[in-house]
Amino acid sequence: MKKIFSVDPWKVTEMDMHPQDNRLAESVMSIGNGHMGMRGNFEEDYSGDSLQGTYIGGVYYPDKTRVGWWKIGYPEYYAKVLNAPNFIGIRTAVDGVNVDLAQWDVENFERSLDMRRSCLQRSFTLVDNSGRRIDVAVTRFLSRSRREVGAIRYAFTPKDHRADILFTPYLDGDVYNEDANYGEQFWSHVSQSADSSTSCLTMETKKTAFVVSTAMRWSLDGADPDRTDAGEKQSYVENQVQCRAEPGQTVTLTKYAAVTTSRDWPSTETEAMAVQRVNEAYEAGWDSLFDEHCRAWKQIWTEGDVVIEGDDEAQQGVRFNILQLQHTYTGEDPRLNIGPKGFTGEKYGGSTYWDTEAYCLPFYMSTMDHSIARNLLLYRYNHLEKAIENASKLGCEGALYPMVTMNGEECHNEWEITFEEIHRNAAISYAIFNYVRYTKDKQYLADYGYEVLLETSRYWADRVSYQPRKDVYMILGVTGPNEYENNINNNWYTNTMAAWNLEYALEVRSYLRQHHPERLREIEAKRNLHEQEPEQWQVIRDKMYKPFIEEHGVFAQQDLFMDKEQLTVDQLDPDDLPLNQNWSWDRILRSVFIKQADVLQGLFFLNDRFDQQTKQRNFDFYEPRTVHESSLSPCVYSIIAGEIGRTDKAYELYLRTARLDLDNYNNDTEDGLHITSMAGSWMSIVYGFGGLRVCDDQLHLNPFKPAAWERYAFKLVFRGHLLRVEIAEGKAKVTQEGGKPVDIVFLGKTVSVPADETLEVDLH
Ligand code: BGC
Numbered sequence: 191m192k193k194i195f196s197v198d199p200w201k202v203t204e205m206d207m208h209p210q211d212n213r214l215a216e217s218v219m220s221i222g223n224g225h226m227g228m229r230g231n232f233e234e235d236y237s238g239d240s241l242q243g244t245y246i247g248g249v250y251y252p253d254k255t256r257v258g259w260w261k262i263g264y265p266e267y268y269a270k271v272l273n274a275p276n277f278i279g280i281r282t283a284v285d286g287v288n289v290d291l292a293q294w295d296v297e298n299f300e301r302s303l304d305m306r307r308s309c310l311q312r313s314f315t316l317v318d319n320s321g322r323r324i325d326v327a328v329t330r331f332l333s334r335s336r337r338e339v340g341a342i343r344y345a346f347t348p349k350d351h352r353a354d355i356l357f358t359p360y361l362d363g364d365v366y367n368e369d370a371n372y373g374e375q376f377w378s379h380v381s382q383s384a385d386s387s388t389s390c391l392t393m394e395t396k397k398t399a400f401v402v403s404t405a406m407r408w409s410l411d412g413a414d415p416d417r418t419d420a421g422e423k424q425s426y427v428e429n430q431v432q433c434r435a436e437p438g439q440t441v442t443l444t445k446y447a448a449v450t451t452s453r454d455w456p457s458t459e460t461e462a463m464a465v466q467r468v469n470e471a472y473e474a475g476w477d478s479l480f481d482e483h484c485r486a487w488k489q490i491w492t493e494g495d496v497v498i499e500g501d502d503e504a505q506q507g508v509r510f511n512i513l514q515l516q517h518t519y520t521g522e523d524p525r526l527n528i529g530p531k532g533f534t535g536e537k538y539g540g541s542t543y544w545d546t547e548a549y550c551l552p553f554y555m556s557t558m559d560h561s562i563a564r565n566l567l568l569y570r571y572n573h574l575e576k577a578i579e580n581a582s583k584l585g586c587e588g589a590l591y592p593m594v595t596m597n598g599e600e601c602h603n604e605w606e607i608t609f610e611e612i613h614r615n616a617a618i619s620y621a622i623f624n625y626v627r628y629t630k631d632k633q634y635l636a637d638y639g640y641e642v643l644l645e646t647s648r649y650w651a652d653r654v655s656y657q658p659r660k661d662v663y664m665i666l667g668v669t670g671p672n673e674y675e676n677n678i679n680n681n682w683y684t685n686t687m688a689a690w691n692l693e694y695a696l697e698v699r700s701y702l703r704q705h706h707p708e709r710l711r712e713i714e715a716k717r718n719l720h721e722q723e724p725e726q727w728q729v730i731r732d733k734m735y736k737p738f739i740e741e742h743g744v745f746a747q748q749d750l751f752m753d754k755e756q757l758t759v760d761q762l763d764p765d766d767l768p769l770n771q772n773w774s775w776d777r778i779l780r781s782v783f784i785k786q787a788d789v790l791q792g793l794f795f796l797n798d799r800f801d802q803q804t805k806q807r808n809f810d811f812y813e814p815r816t817v818h819e820s821s822l823s824p825c826v827y828s829i830i831a832g833e834i835g836r837t838d839k840a841y842e843l844y845l846r847t848a849r850l851d852l853d854n855y856n857n858d859t860e861d862g863l864h865i866t867s868m869a870g871s872w873m874s875i876v877y878g879f880g881g882l883r884v885c886d887d888q889l890h891l892n893p894f895k896p897a898a899w900e901r902y903a904f905k906l907v908f909r910g911h912l913l914r915v916e917i918a919e920g921k922a923k924v925t926q927e928g929g930k931p932v933d934i935v936f937l938g939k940t941v942s943v944p945a946d947e948t949l950e951v952d953l954h
Contacts, residue, residue: 195852199505202852203302207291209238213860216241218510218851219303220534220863221310221330224520225337226274226449227533229862230301230310233280233328233342238292241368241860244274245533247526248453249400250541250596251367251376257603263584264603267397269540269596271529272376273367275393277404277447280344281358281428284324289316297323305513306491307484308334315349323349333479334486337520338448338464339471341479345412345442348435356432357443361404363393363425369536377425381461384420384427388468391427392461401452405464407472412441446471446479453525490516493905493912494557496875500900507848508875511868512557518865521554521562524569528866535862540594540601542569544614545866547621548791549822552628553869556876556906560629567625570618571638573598574645581649584609588648591618606676610669612653615646616687620795623694627884630909635698636706643695644717647727650688654730662735670748672788673820674769674778678748680737683792686745689734690796692727699724744811745789754782758814768819768856784816786823794826797833798885806834813839821850825870829878832894840878841896847871876904880915890935891924893917894953908932913943923950 194211195218196203204215219230229243252267282289291299295317302311309331316324325347332340346355363377370376380392380401390405410431417432435441448467450460471479494512498505518532528550529541546566555563570577570591576598577589584590592600593608602608622639626632654663665688670681702710713719737746746752759767762783766772769783787794789812793805809830818824828843848871851859876882879902881892889908893915895901901918912927913934924936925948933942937951 193853197502197506199502200306200509201302201304202506202510203300205300207296207299209292212239213241214854215301217534217859217862219301219310220517221308221332222517222533223332223334223337226332227517228278229534231278232291233278233344234282234289236292237290242273242276243535244276245271246274246402246449246451249274249395249402249451250398251395252397253371255603256371261605263609265600268601270367271536271541272395273365273536274402275361275363275391275404276365277361277406277449278330278342279360279362280342280443280445281360283356284316284318285354287318305509306487308487308513322351324353325349331480331483333483335482336471338450338467340447341471341476342445343442343476345440346435347440348437350437352437353435355435355441356430358428358430359406359408359443359445360426360428361389361391361406363391367536379425382422382427384422386418386420386429388465389420389427389429390461390465393425401457401460403450403460403464405448405468407446407468409444410441412439444476493907495905497903498899501898504848507852508871510852511871514863514865515553515868521558521565524565524572527569530866531862532865537861540596542595543866544617545822547617549866550869551621551624553872555625555628558907560631563625564631564634567622568638571642574642578645586649587652589645590649591615606669607673610667610677612668613670613684613687615649616691619643619646619691619694636702636709640698640702641713641717643698644719647692647695648723650691651723651726651730661733663730663733664735670788671786671791672747672784674783674785675748676779680735680749682737682745682747683788685734685736686792689731692731696724696727742811744808747789757782759817760814767817769817770819782815784812786818786820787826790826790830793830797883802834805830809834818846821847821856821864821867822870825874828874832878837894837896841898844874844878847874880904888933888935891915892937893922920953921950922953923948
C-alpha cells in the first residue's frame, strides 16, 4: 500500500504532487459545512486527471434507472448526488501564460487539510520557461458559521522578477456528473449577471427544479489592479483582475462566494439572497470570516475530540474521521442526512442507508446537542408515508423504508438488496430506542416515534410466514447485513431484530397508554390500527424462529449456513482477498465467507440480552469466517472483542477502520470517502475501548487501554452533561465540565460525578 499523506495529529498533508493519485488526494482533502461540500480540486485550471466535485446538501437529480432485467418494484428514477456549479475556479495567467500544474514545472508542492480549522491549504513554487519562480499559497474554507458562504485566499509572490498576473475568478454552471446513467446534463441555465464587483449565476436542476444561485465577489491586496473587467456567457460569469507584482511583493486575490438554494428560499429570491450573503461576507472581510469559522470549529473539537497519545497514526485517523463526519452533517436541517460518500464524490445514488441509524447516530448523539440526533430520527418520520408506499409497491402492509434514499423514495435497484435487505427497517426502529434510552426524551415516542414503530411492526407482521408444522414464524427470502449471501431463509439477525421491533412497539404502546392515552388514541385512529394487530405482534414476537447451531452453541447466520463448506479466512490464499475483486459472484454466494457483521451486529445492538459466553462463542465462530469487505464490519467485531476481553484483537480490528481512507485500504478512496464507516471507527474507541453502554437508565463506562497507546481521552455529551473520559496506564478518570452532579456506572461501580471534579479509578 502506497502512503501519500504524512502523519501529523492535526494535519493531513500530501507532499509533492501525485498526478496518478490526484483523485485519491482530492477525496481526502474534501471540505464541507453540512450545507455544501467539495473535493480538494485546484482553483486554477488543471489538465491532468481530476474529478471535479462540488455538492449541495439535498440538491439531487432523479436519474433514470438503468438495469438489465426490470423487476416490478424497482424505482423508475432515483435521486443522484449532483455535481453542482463550480464556484472555486480562479483561472490564473502569469506573464500571459495560463497556470496549469500539469503543464508547468512545480516545486515544493504541498496540499494539506488543516483539521483543527477545517480548511484546505496549498503551497507550491511555479517555475516558468526562463527558470523564474513564483511562490503560491492558497487557503480555502466553507464557513461553519455562515453555511451559505465559502472563501478562498490566493496569494502570488514572484521571487526574482516583476510578474504580470491576471486572475480570473469565475462561476461555472456547465458541469456534469461522471456517473450519469445516460450521459445527460442535469442542470439548465436560468440567468447570470457579471459585474466588476458582485457577479451571480443561477442554475436550475432538470426535473427536480432546485434553483441554485451562486454569487461571487473579489478583493485584491498587495497591489492595485491595473485593469478589471467582467464577462459572461450562458451558464458562466467571470471577473478579470490584472495586476503587477515586484520581486518579493505578494498580491492576494480573495474570492468570496455564497450559494443559496430554493430549498431555503423562494426560487425567485435565491439570487438576491446569494448577492446579499456574498456582500455580507465581503463586508466582514477574510480575517473576521475565517476567525468566526475557526471559533465554531474550536467548539466542535472542545465537545467532540478524541485524543490518542503514543500513536500519531491512530490520532490522525480518528480526527480525520470526526472532521469528515462534521463536514457532512451538522444536524440543523432535518431534511438532510449522512451520505455514504458525503460531499466527497458522486458514487452512490441517494444519501441515506441504514448506516445512519446503525453507525452514525451514536456519534452525533454523544458528541453534539441531542437535538441533532433527534433531527436524524425526524428525517425518517418525515419519510413515513413514502415508506408505506414503498411497502405497498412490494405488496406488503405497513412501512418498508428504502435501502437508499434522498427524499424517501427508493434509490436502489438490485432485487436481492432493494427487496430483500429488509433488516434496515429494524435499524430505524432501533435508532428510536437508542435515542430515547440515551437522551431520556420520551416525549419523542408520543410525538413521532410510535407511528414509525407501528407501521414498521405492521410490515413485519405481514412479511413473516407462519410455519404450522413447527408452529413458528419465519422470514423467508431475505438478505441479511452479510451481502455475500442472498435470498436466504431465516437470517438470525433479521428475525431477531424483527421480533425485537414488534416487542418494542408493544412496550411503547403500553407506555403511551399509561402516560399519553389521548395521543395514543389519536395515533391509532389516524393509522387505522385494529386491536387484533398488536395482539398478533405479540404472538409473532413470541413465536419467531431464531435458527441455532447446536453443535457450536451459536446463532445460525441462516438456515443452510452449516450446509456450506466450513472454511476459515486463514485457509484462503491471501491473493484471493478481497474476494469481491477476485472471485465470481457465484463462488462468493456459495462460500461460507461473511462480508460484514451480521450475527455480531445483533449481539452489539441487543447487547445486554446476551451473556459473555454467548458473545464469546459467536465471536469465535464468526470472526474467522468474516472477510470484513464492508468498511462497516471491523468496528462491530472490535467492540465485541473488547467486551469479551480480547483486547489485542479489538485493537487489530480497530486499525482496519481508523485509517481506511487515509491509507486507501480498499483501493477505492478516489471515488470519495467512506463517511458512514468513520462513525464506526469512533464507536470502536468510545464503545469498544471506552466500554460505553447505556442500560438500566444509566451511563456505563468500562474502559481498557490498548497496549500500543500511552493515553487516550474522549468527550461525551450525555443528557446535558459534558463528560471527559481519560484512560492512561493503570488509571481511568472521568471529569464533568460544569453541570449538575451525574450518576454513572464507572468500571462496575455507581459513582456520582460532581461538576468540575475528576474521579479517578485504578484499572484492573
Ligand atoms: C454494505 C451495506 C451498507 C452500504 C453503504 C455496503 O457495502 O454492505 O451494509 O449499507 O455499503 O455503506
